[in-house]
Amino acid sequence: MMIELKNIEKININDFQHDLISWFKAEQRDLPWRKDRDPYKVWVSEIMLQQTRVDTVIPYFNRFIDWFPTIDDLAEAEEDKVLKAWEGLGYYSRVRNLQSAVREVKEKYNGEVPNTPEVISTLKGVGPYTAGAILSIAYGIPEPAVDGNVMRVFSRILNIWEDIAKPSSRKVFEHAVREMISHEDPSAFNQALMELGALVCTPTSPSCLLCPVREHCQAFEEGVQAELPIKTKKNKTRDVQLAAVLLTDEEGRILIHKRPSDGLLANLWEFPNVEIQHPLHHEREKISELFEQELQIHLKLEKIIGQLEHVFSHLVWNIKIYNGELQSNIPEGSDWKLVTLDEIKDYAFPVPYQKMFKIYLEYSNRPDPNAAKA
DNA sequence: CATACGTGGGC
DNA sequence: TGCCCAAGTAT
Known part of the structure; x- marks a missing residue:
């Protein structure tokens, strides 16, 4: 933790936030879940995007919102129809948990998606990443939303050699995000980090020459951006x-x-x-x-x-x-x-x-x- | 903490 | 062809 703090001190946080957010506002993709900040739509998109590529999600998201435009519509739907809407997307417990959570929101919270970390995290299928994503994107609350992109980007920006495959590493990156996040626009900041990871700071051969925050990047400065992040894992089937x-x-x-x-x-x-x-x-x-x-x-x-x-x-x-x-x-x-x-x-x-x-x-x-x- | 839990795409 | 994924969560 000391190492990361040290590297954070090397960065001018205001400049970093500005460079990152300006780039995002200019270059962000036009995605269907970015048309408004309806917490329900943000929620649906975040669940769909778990472990799933944007290009895959787009048509599913559009159809899902067409079939279930509001929390009420999803709460009242037959589970078989909800599963049909998810058919082919994978990780099907995601959508069963989503419907269960939406029913709880309808019944216990008057149909309003909770806006605190403590409460929203009690909902089925809403883990630390999704909680932070909904709170920041839908409500403008400065909570970290640490996904694989954010860990990769921050590994490089702060030259962190923590193994991102280890569950315990997430808190290191959450700490870093809390230090760096824009309180003026947490939504743009979190989304920008993910967008940067998806478009520029990619897993293999990152496009550093196109990177809006290259001048802040400790790994680039050391020439080790291609060695990061550290990620062990062997899937045996x-x-x-x-x-x-x-x-x-x-x-x-x-x-x-x-x-x-x-x-x-x-x-x-x-x-x-x-x-x-x-x-x-x-x-x-x-x-x-x-x-x-x-x-x-x-x-x-x-x-x-x-x-x-x-x-x-x-x-x-x-x-x-x-x-x-x-x-x-x-x-x-x-x-x-x-x-x-x-x-x-x-x-x-x-x-x-x-x-x-x-x-x-x-x-x-x-x-x-x-x-x-x- | 390790493992279960889907799928289609990239190289 | 085979491996590594991609905006994770539950247990």
Whole structure:
């Protein structure tokens, strides 16, 4: 902490704020969530932007605000429709937490997004970053909003060699932001830091020659900007083998299942599937048995119509895709449904099952003898 | 504190 | 092809 304080003292904070904010006001991108400061829209955008690129978020944000323009609209919406609005964005608990928090705001806070760190931080899905972002952007409150961009930018500006992958590092950067933040325009200051990280002070090969705060940058002065930030991390993924089946009944309707309300892809829809513990056990009979034991459905498997791999951040799914006929009644419970090809588009499926459905459609339209191989 | 939690894009 | 992400949070 002493080192950072020392480097902060090397910077003329007023000049830094001015150079940063002037650049932001001139160069900021025209983004849909920057049209106004409606705390709800700021909130939605910040949740969507977690671990997600701006270009990906834009169309989702526009549709989401179109479907749920206000806190009331989101609070009153069916969760299935909310998940449909999020379909394909990933990290689906974000939107379930968002709806839960919005309902709490409606009920406990008279529909007003809280404007203090203490209260807003109690809302589901609102962590230290999001709290600071909403407070500063929507309410002009000088709170730090430390995300990956801010840690990268400040690592370089202040020549900080703290490992930004460590959770404990965030407080170092929060401290630095508290020392540096503009109290005149905290919103522009925080957004400028993130915008700079996105456009100029990028992870690899930062564009220092275009940087509005280059003259304040300790790492640039030392010529070490390319070495920073320090970020350790090794993601090891686990492999999971699945057999999934597209089952139709005698009327051609398709059997779908709603996933459990916690864990991976919670509350999204899927096609019936089982995990294959031993990769070689893909005999028809064994697969059928597993479906009966684990899902209580009788079926006639036809053939493997395809195969796909889907990579998550922490695991890899290898899915063998079968088609087949449902030979028992649809299981009891609202988590099973038989739907037509037209109805299926109202249900939210995670990407691996969208891929699976696409493979099925291609298979049905034009049977391909080679598809049976795999 | 480490791990679970998605996805599509860049090199 | 494979690895690293990108405006994090919950547990």
